[in-house]
Amino acid sequence: MQTKKSENFSEWFFELLKKADVVDQRYPVKGFLVHKPIAAFAERQIYKLFEEELEKKGHKLMRFPALIPESVFAKEIEHIQGFTPEVFWVEKAGTDELPERMGLRPTSEAAMYWMYSQWIRSWRDLPFKVYQECQVWRYETKHTRPLLRDREFYWIEAHDVFATREEAEKQVLEDMDTTEKVLHEQLGLPFLFFKRPAWDKFKGSEYTFAADCVMPNGVVIQQPSTHFLGQHFSKAYDIKFTDEEGNEKHVWQTCYGPAVSRILASLIMMHGDDKGLVFPWSIAPYQVVIVPVLKKEADTEAIMNKCKELEEKLKAMKVRVVLDDSEKRPGAKYYYWELKGVCLRFEVGAKEAAEGFVTVARRDTGEKERIKDEELKEYLERVPGEILKNLREKADKNFENVLHEASSLEELKEKLEKGGFVRVPFCSVELDGEECGGVVSKETGGKVRGKLHGADEKPAEGEGCIVCGKPAKEYVYVAKEY
Amino acid sequence: MQTKKSENFSEWFFELLKKADVVDQRYPVKGFLVHKPIAAFAERQIYKLFEEELEKKGHKLMRFPALIPESVFAKEIEHIQGFTPEVFWVEKAGTDELPERMGLRPTSEAAMYWMYSQWIRSWRDLPFKVYQECQVWRYETKHTRPLLRDREFYWIEAHDVFATREEAEKQVLEDMDTTEKVLHEQLGLPFLFFKRPAWDKFKGSEYTFAADCVMPNGVVIQQPSTHFLGQHFSKAYDIKFTDEEGNEKHVWQTCYGPAVSRILASLIMMHGDDKGLVFPWSIAPYQVVIVPVLKKEADTEAIMNKCKELEEKLKAMKVRVVLDDSEKRPGAKYYYWELKGVCLRFEVGAKEAAEGFVTVARRDTGEKERIKDEELKEYLERVPGEILKNLREKADKNFENVLHEASSLEELKEKLEKGGFVRVPFCSVELDGEECGGVVSKETGGKVRGKLHGADEKPAEGEGCIVCGKPAKEYVYVAKEY
Numbered sequence: 024m025q026t027k028k029s030e031n032f033s034e035w036f037f038e039l040l041k042k043a044d045v046v047d048q049r050y051p052v053k054g055f056l057v058h059k060p061i062a063a064f065a066e067r068q069i070y071k072l073f074e075e076e077l078e079k080k081g082h083k084l085m086r087f088p089a090l091i092p093e094s095v096f097a098k099e100i101e102h103i104q105g106f107t108p109e110v111f112w113v114e115k116a117g118t119d120e121l122p123e124r125m126g127l128r129p130t131s132e133a134a135m136y137w138m139y140s141q142w143i144r145s146w147r148d149l150p151f152k153v154y155q156e157c158q159v160w161r162y163e164t165k166h167t168r169p170l171l172r173d174r175e176f177y178w179i180e181a182h183d184v185f186a187t188r189e190e191a192e193k194q195v196l197e198d199m200d201t202t203e204k205v206l207h208e209q210l211g212l213p214f215l216f217f218k219r220p221a222w223d224k225f226k227g228s229e230y231t232f233a234a235d236c237v238m239p240n241g242v243v244i245q246q247p248s249t250h251f252l253g254q255h256f257s258k259a260y261d262i263k264f265t266d267e268e269g270n271e272k273h274v275w276q277t278c279y280g281p282a283v284s285r286i287l288a289s290l291i292m293m294h295g296d297d298k299g300l301v302f303p304w305s306i307a308p309y310q311v312v313i314v315p316v317l318k319k320e321a322d323t324e325a326i327m328n329k330c331k332e333l334e335e336k337l338k339a340m341k342v343r344v345v346l347d348d349s350e351k352r353p354g355a356k357y358y359y360w361e362l363k364g365v366c367l368r369f370e371v372g373a374k375e376a377a378e379g380f381v382t383v384a385r386r387d388t389g390e391k392e393r394i395k396d397e398e399l400k401e402y403l404e405r406v407p408g409e410i411l412k413n414l415r416e417k418a419d420k421n422f423e424n425v426l427h428e429a430s431s432l433e434e435l436k437e438k439l440e441k442g443g444f445v446r447v448p449f450c451s452v453e454l455d456g457e458e459c460g461g462v463v464s465k466e467t468g469g470k471v472r473g474k475l476h477g478a479d480e481k482p483a484e485g486e487g488c489i490v491c492g493k494p495a496k497e498y499v500y501v502a503k504e505y
Numbered sequence: 506m507q508t509k510k511s512e513n514f515s516e517w518f519f520e521l522l523k524k525a526d527v528v529d530q531r532y533p534v535k536g537f538l539v540h541k542p543i544a545a546f547a548e549r550q551i552y553k554l555f556e557e558e559l560e561k562k563g564h565k566l567m568r569f570p571a572l573i574p575e576s577v578f579a580k581e582i583e584h585i586q587g588f589t590p591e592v593f594w595v596e597k598a599g600t601d602e603l604p605e606r607m608g609l610r611p612t613s614e615a616a617m618y619w620m621y622s623q624w625i626r627s628w629r630d631l632p633f634k635v636y637q638e639c640q641v642w643r644y645e646t647k648h649t650r651p652l653l654r655d656r657e658f659y660w661i662e663a664h665d666v667f668a669t670r671e672e673a674e675k676q677v678l679e680d681m682d683t684t685e686k687v688l689h690e691q692l693g694l695p696f697l698f699f700k701r702p703a704w705d706k707f708k709g710s711e712y713t714f715a716a717d718c719v720m721p722n723g724v725v726i727q728q729p730s731t732h733f734l735g736q737h738f739s740k741a742y743d744i745k746f747t748d749e750e751g752n753e754k755h756v757w758q759t760c761y762g763p764a765v766s767r768i769l770a771s772l773i774m775m776h777g778d779d780k781g782l783v784f785p786w787s788i789a790p791y792q793v794v795i796v797p798v799l800k801k802e803a804d805t806e807a808i809m810n811k812c813k814e815l816e817e818k819l820k821a822m823k824v825r826v827v828l829d830d831s832e833k834r835p836g837a838k839y840y841y842w843e844l845k846g847v848c849l850r851f852e853v854g855a856k857e858a859a860e861g862f863v864t865v866a867r868r869d870t871g872e873k874e875r876i877k878d879e880e881l882k883e884y885l886e887r888v889p890g891e892i893l894k895n896l897r898e899k900a901d902k903n904f905e906n907v908l909h910e911a912s913s914l915e916e917l918k919e920k921l922e923k924g925g926f927v928r929v930p931f932c933s934v935e936l937d938g939e940e941c942g943g944v945v946s947k948e949t950g951g952k953v954r955g956k957l958h959g960a961d962e963k964p965a966e967g968e969g970c971i972v973c974g975k976p977a978k979e980y981v982y983v984a985k986e987y
Contacts, residue, residue: 051577052572109598111595111598113595113609118590
């Protein structure tokens with residue numbers, strides 16, 4: 024890597040995507056990315072983590088069509104108005120003009136809820152919890168950035184239906200727990216949930232909570248968001264059920280959308296270093312590389328035999344292992360596999376072959392240690408957890424000092440330079456605060472992320488909005504985002 | 506099920522898809538299907554079987570964009586001419602007219618090979634073996650049928666690149682082996698590979714081998730096909746490499762495309778019965794259902810405790826288990842779970858609770874047996890293989906008498922009524938035989954499937970083509986297809 028992470032973070036990231044061959048941006052459609060094996064594999068693993076967690080919580084996998092007729096899409100006015108500028112439209116097929124144009128899904132509320140209205144009839148059908156894994160397409164007008172903001176990206180969307188407001192609001196909390204379980208516990212990405220201001224909620228929802236991660240350069244990335252839809256969509260799509268007393272009612276809904284490509288980007292940004300990619304064990308395309316260290320001709324056979332035995336042994340343990348027996352020098356191999364983010368490097372030389380041990384180098388710490396052959400199994404059972412713990416602790420440490428405070432626009436601007444979130448008194452998170460939110464963006468380059476979830480805090484009497492000076496109803500947090 | 510499989514096969518199949526809630530055809534775009542949890546789950550499992558086999562054989566997973574610019578698509582003339590009538594076109598995004606229209610991928614040669622030409626430079630880059638899992642869209646002009654012929658379907662496509670013709674032709678054989686390993690060995694679907702006649706090969710290929718399954722009604726379904734592309738695409742997309750001697754050459758290519766949705770359809774058709782779905786263990790969304798059989802109030806607690814213990818025990822063994830503690834009568838539960846294709850039913854009554862055993866009913870055989878609690882683990886390790894073996898053997902038996910012979914059009918027509926493949930002497934499988942192929946279709950309702958792979962057979966001197974009477978160069982097989 025030519026660029027240092029600590030010196031120019033963004034450039035370091037884009038250089039890394041290219042050098043480690045994570046994605047290819049040369050596909051001839053702007054904002055459409057080719058996911059090379061490292062990205063495709065890691066994303067598949069991230070999908071699996073969510074599948075497990077969502078299914079444990081009662082969600083069923085389904086698949087819905089990618090094309091949505093305009094009339095179906097148009098049923099929820101606020102929703103279609105929000106998404107229309109971003110929809111790719113299909114109007115022709117073969118040489119036929121289609122009777123109605125169809126949008127490529129930018130999200131699947133319309134497709135799914137049209138079907139939900141056919142399926143849901145009775146309180147016995149509820150709760151109804153479904154997710155799908157798919158790609159979505161959005162004609163982004165903002166500058167696209169690989170994995171962070173593409174016009175085609177991979178995500179999961181869970182769409183849940185309940186009999187009551189209370190159950191639906193509980194689901195929003197459950198979605199937050201899913202985010203904690205996957206992003207933080209299993210991928211080592213800490214975040215905070217913010218209730219977005221009314222002008223920045225998901226179009227068609229009552230309110231939105233979104234997880235914000237802070238990257239090592241202090242810049243924020245939005246991660247999974249979970250939306251309380253109330254009855255907006257159930258009224259638009261006529262999703263009703265008959266309750267136990269025989270009354271017909273509209274259902275209450277939520278949706279939740281982890282963007283897998285963007286989670287991968289954050290993982291790389293958070294854990295990567297100046298040598299290249301660093302992955303937790305569960306995600307890593309390669310978990311172990313075996314590198315023979317050949318010096319004397321006489322030792323070659325014993326070393327290569329040991330390497331091959333190790334490879335077989337690890338394969339049998341379902342470890343994703345590669346034996347690098349190419350012509351390159353060991354140093355060049357170390358460099359290459361560090362770039363690719365392999366978790367462990369097994370060095371096998373004459374001493375290792377003769378004395379029954381392996382020299383193991385850990386990618387996350389850079390530490391080397393000797394592991395006896397007979398202790399290898401126990402080591403490989405233990406080390407995945409240790410790597411994850413180490414990565415998570417480093418990320419948590421980076422996350423310790425991300426909350427700051429300011430009481431004027433000037434102070435806000437200054438504190439935003441440090442990165443993270445800056446708390447300010449603010450007139451309102453309802454629509455009447457939108458104008459002040461705009462001033463914050465324009466004056467400071469930061470964006471109002473909303474109210475911090477779980478923080479029971481209110482401005483003191485007499486505190487004024489940082490922009491308009493009117494009595495501040497809320498504390499909100501401001502951050503610079505990708 | 507109202508319709509019997511043996512009486513009206515097609516109607517039985519469509520009724521089953523609906524009653525067992527496999528897919529929903531009511532989505533408001535013709536030929537676009539909603540895959541309900543049973544279909545989505547089973548398809549995911551089929552994907553996993555192919556992933557494992559393809560990766561074992563050196564393929565890497567990647568992901569390519571769904572939109573292909575017309576100019577990229579148009580590079581291989583025969584290919585675009587073949588697919589143009591089936592492409593959905595995107596011409597607008599938001600309110601913008603796009604500078605060039607883009608096709609929704611009907612298959613990914615164009616998208617992938619455009620990139621391959623950027624990546625492949627040297628003999629060191631070869632062989633280059635990549636697959637992706639995705640949905641494709643084809644504006645079918647034929648009658649659509651759920652899972653068998655949709656306008657949106659799920660598949661895998663592997664696209665491999667080699668330095669020589671020989672290696673590429675070997676890959677075609679390897680793809681056939683992959684089909685055998687997954688379809689036959691793991692899913693119990695027997696098939697035969699036919700080399701398609703020149704007028705029915707994949708557009709842009711030199712030749713095509715396709716696997717044909719025979720359904721219990723004698724009708725044939727085309728399954729994975731593998732194509733030798735020669736240098737057609739490498740010349741069109743300019744994919745070149747420098748060999749060890751420094752000479753620049755065009756690469757040799759193959760592609761392979763298992764349609765996962767269609768494999769699911771064949772699975773259901775082959776193994777299902779008049780009670781409903783029947784799945785091999787690896788694919789089954791539900792592997793075990795536990796049904797408490799409650800008679801006397803006094804036994805209820807002991808029975809329910811045993812059911813819950815069993816549920817926990819099976820979950821710990823990673824068995825996909827459901828405890829049906831609903832209010833329904835046991836008989837209604839049996840009926841419901843048989844319809845859904847659960848592999849095993851555990852019945853737990855007072856006797857089972859008191860005497861330490863479980864009554865197990867197998868979905869595939871209908872047989873019941875008593876399994877002692879302490880033998881359950883061993884039973885569950887053994888029975889998945891037994892179920893698969895039984896299903897495969899039944900299917901193989903059904904496949905025993907599928908080859909017939911005829912020497913006139915009348916005889917062909919008559920033999921086709923029995924189902925399966927009918928061998929006939931035929932003038933030519935090259936393009937000059939296309940007219941006779943058309944006559945076969947028109948006169949008999951059958952279609953020329955091509956030459957049987959592995960059968961070293963030639964018509965005797967003097968035998969004439971079944972249609973035109975000219976000297977027959979080949980034996981070809983004719984079948985009715987879905």
